[in-house]
Amino acid sequence: MxxxxxNVLDTASAHGVSRETLxxxxxxxxxxxxxxxxxxxxxxxxxxxxxxxxxxxxDAIREAVSRFDDPDAVITVGIGGSALGxxxxxxxxxxxxxxxxxxxxxxxxxxxxxxxLDLSQTVVNVVSRSGTTAETLANFLVVREAMADAxxxxxxxxxxxxxxxxxxxxxxxxxxxxxxxxxxxVPGRFSVxxxxxxxxxxxxxxxxxxxxxxxxxxxxxxxxSLFDSPAYAYGAxxxxxxxxxxxxxxxxxxxxxxxxxxxxxAQLWAESLGKDGLxxxxxxxxxxxxxxxxxxxxxxxPRDKLVTLVRATERDDVxxxxxxxxxxxxxxxxxxGELLDAEFEATEASLVAADRPNVRIELERVDxxxxGELLxxxxxxxxxxGELANVDTFVQPAVEWGKRxxxxxxxxxxxxxxxxxxxxxRLVVE
Ligand SMILES: O=P(O)(O)OC[C@H]1O[C@H](O)[C@H](O)[C@@H](O)[C@@H]1O
Numbered sequence: 008m009x010x011x012x013x014n015v016l017d018t019a020s021a022h023g024v025s026r027e028t029l030x031x032x033x034x035x036x037x038x039x040x041x042x043x044x045x046x047x048x049x050x051x052x053x054x055x056x057x058x059x060x061x062x063x064x065x066d067a068i069r070e071a072v073s074r075f076d077d078p079d080a081v082i083t084v085g086i087g088g089s090a091l092g093x094x095x096x097x098x099x100x101x102x103x104x105x106x107x108x109x110x111x112x113x114x115x116x117x118x119x120x121x122x123x124l125d126l127s128q129t130v131v132n133v134v135s136r137s138g139t140t141a142e143t144l145a146n147f148l149v150v151r152e153a154m155a156d157a158x159x160x161x162x163x164x165x166x167x168x169x170x171x172x173x174x175x176x177x178x179x180x181x182x183x184x185x186x187x188x189x190x191x192x193v194p195g196r197f198s199v200x201x202x203x204x205x206x207x208x209x210x211x212x213x214x215x216x217x218x219x220x221x222x223x224x225x226x227x228x229x230x231x232s233l234f235d236s237p238a239y240a241y242g243a244x245x246x247x248x249x250x251x252x253x254x255x256x257x258x259x260x261x262x263x264x265x266x267x268x269x270x271x272x273a274q275l276w277a278e279s280l281g282k283d284g285l286x287x288x289x290x291x292x293x294x295x296x297x298x299x300x301x302x303x304x305x306x307x308x309p310r311d312k313l314v315t316l317v318r319a320t321e322r323d324d325v326x327x328x329x330x331x332x333x334x335x336x337x338x339x340x341x342x343x344g345e346l347l348d349a350e351f352e353a354t355e356a357s358l359v360a361a362d363r364p365n366v367r368i369e370l371e372r373v374d375x376x377x378x379g380e381l382l383x384x385x386x387x388x389x390x391x392x393g394e395l396a397n398v399d400t401f402v403q404p405a406v407e408w409g410k411r412x413x414x415x416x417x418x419x420x421x422x423x424x425x426x427x428x429x430x431x432x433r434l435v436v437e
Contacts, residue, residue, distance in 0.1 A: 008225065008380040010237040011367040014355060015244050015313075020362045022310060024247045029233065032395075036243050037231035039394035043387075044229075053401025055190065056197035057387060060223035060379075062190065063201050065215045071166060071187050071202075072210045075130045080105040081210045082120070084146045085134035085203075087278075088195020089168075091271040092204030093134075095382070096218065098267040099373050102211035109146045117146060121153045131165040132206055136189045136198065138173020141414060147175075168202050194401050196275045199382050214375045221379025229387055241366060242388030245313060246395045248364055249287045253313040256287045257305060260317040261294035261351045264373045268317075269293070272385055278406065279389050282398040287313070294318075295350040302354065306361045314358055314365040317381075318351055321372045 017023040046054025055062075081104060083093050090110035097106035107120055131150055135143045154161035167179040168187040179186045187202040198204055200222050205215045228236045233243040245256060256276060258269040273289040280286040292301055294316065305314055322344055329339035338346070358365045370377035393400030408424055415425025 008237055008371070008377060008384060009369050010240045010384075011369070012240055012244055013367075014359050015248060015364040015366060019359050020364050022251065022253075022362045023364045024244070024251065028247060029243070032243055032247055033233055035395055036233045036239055036391065039391055040229065040231045040239070042394055043390055050192055052192045053194055053197065054390070055192035056194070056200075057226065057229075057383075057390065059190070059193065059200040060219050060226050060383065063205065063219060065205065065209075065219060068187065068202055068205050068209050068215060071185050072130075072206055074185065075164070075166075075210065078104055078130045078210065079128035080107060080124055081130045081132060081207050082107045082109055082124070082150065083132045083134055083207050084109045084143055084150060085132075085168075086110045086140055086142050087274055088198050089134040089136060089140075089143065089203055091196075091267070091274055092199025092382070093132075093207040095199065095267045095271040096204060096208040096213065096378060097211050099264040099378055100208070100211070100213050100375065102213065104211045106207055106211055109150065110142075112142045112145055117149055121150065126154050126157045126164075127159045129164065130210055131161070132168060132210070133165065133175060134168040134189075134203055134206075135173070135175050136170050136193075136195050136203070138169045138175035138177075141410075141417070141419070144174060166206075168206055194403075196271075196278055197386050197401075199271070199386075200379070217375035218379040218382075221376035221381075222383035223379075224376075225380045225383040225387065236387075237368075238384035238387035239391050241315075241368070241384065242391035243395065244366060245287060245388065246392045248313045249285075249396075252311055253364065254287055255290055255312045257290040257292050257301070257312055257314045258317070259292040259294050259297065259314055259354075261347055262317070262319055262322070262373055263293070265317060266291075266293050268381070271382075275385060275389050278403045279393055279400045280396065280398060281405070285396050285398055287392075294354065295347055298350060298354055302357070306357055306363060310363070312363065314354075314363065315368060316351060316355060316365060317368045317370070318348070319370045319373045319377070 013019060015023045017025045047057050083090055090108045094108050133147045151161045162182045166185040167175055169175040170189045187206055189203055190201050193201055209215050225238055230236050233239040258272045269291040273291055276289040305312055324342045324344035326342050327338050355365055370381055390400055411422040412424035412428055414420055415422030416428060
């Protein structure tokens with residue numbers, strides 16, 4: 008995996024950063040690296056996530072899921088960090104086992120998924136770090152009932168991934184369900200390389216050891232200079248650009264298989280860095296499709312965006328058939344992959360020509376190893392950015408506020424946040 012910062016330099020784009028600025032920033036990167044290393048050594052909350060390549064036990068994950076013999080499908084019931092990491096992996100990689108995610112409580116969507124599956128051939132993985140998230144527990148109760156209605160022994164087809172305590176652990180213990188532990192010091196959005204992200208991938212037959220190996224390769228590259236570490240290069244440059252007003256970060260992979268990665272990245276970046284009036288708003292885009300919808304804004308709208316383009320340098324390709332239509336002759340003999348690459352490079356150039364900084368991230372291939380590299384590098388980039396911005400990367404109090412308000416409204420306790428809902432101002436126009 009490599010990160011190319013060429014198009015963020017002020018020599019490429021007048022609104023970029025100078026080499027001198029990056030060199031000055033590198034002193035702060037060294038200090039931040041020391042802090043991160045200390046946090047990792049002491050297994051501090053959050054920093055512990057960067058140790059997962061060596062602390063996750065892939066054999067234990069395989070062992071836990073091995074009891075489910077040859078399923079057709081796996082449903083992960085979870086939300087946020089308890090779904091997006093696993094979804095990033097299973098959406099990126101091919102498998103004979105279909106992976107689904109119940110990460111919303113939209114009744115129509117839940118109903119339609121459950122109706123479409125043979126539940127006797129489906130494994131259910133209920134994932135909640137806290138074990139208390141209302142959406143996840145509600146969805147699980149619905150799934151459990153659907154299984155019972157279909158005459159399926161739900162306890163036989165379900166396993167639970169959760170923390171030390173909480174309703175979900177109680178439920179797992181009551182029914183003697185197989186249980187994978189969520190490591191204590193790892194927030195959900197940093198948990199893809201743990202039991203949380205890897206169990207669904209293991210059920211789908213993916214090489215979870217290779218995912219961890221890729222992550223370990225990026226872990227080994229963390230160093231006291233942004234010029235020696237792809238992860239820190241990305242984190243430091245994103246921070247430097249945010250300081251210069253690039254307060255949005257459009258994550259734009261040129262691979263459909265990485266579309267969910269942008270969703271995962273959005274949670275990582277938003278929940279970790281959006282604090283104290285600071286942060287960089289993640290945008291989700293897909294190349295080449297969104298060139299034809301959003302690029303106009305990225306190139307000519309407010310000068311407040313970093314665009315991150317991601318591609319794999321090797322992939323399977325499809326030839327474009329020759330045609331005798333004059334205007335289309337240039338396409339014949341070429342391939343869809345060549346067209347995609349041309350679009351990628353044209354987009355970079357078009358952004359630079361309009362003085363819009365952008366970063367190129369290249370993976371060798373969309374496979375287990377490269378995904379491990381990418382996910383670890385983005386996590387480390389985020390932790391570094393958090394250190395440079397001096398925010399508390401590993402908490403999410405703003406989200407907790409809304410969770411308490413919703414719980415109060417549903418009668419799940421006395422939460423003062425729920426009162427604010429009743430106080431809503433109205434100015435209705437009909
Ligand atoms: O894993 P859980 O405890 O169910 O949490 C799931 C998600 O819920 C919350 O809203 C947090 O803000 C997220 O960071 C978390 O990933």
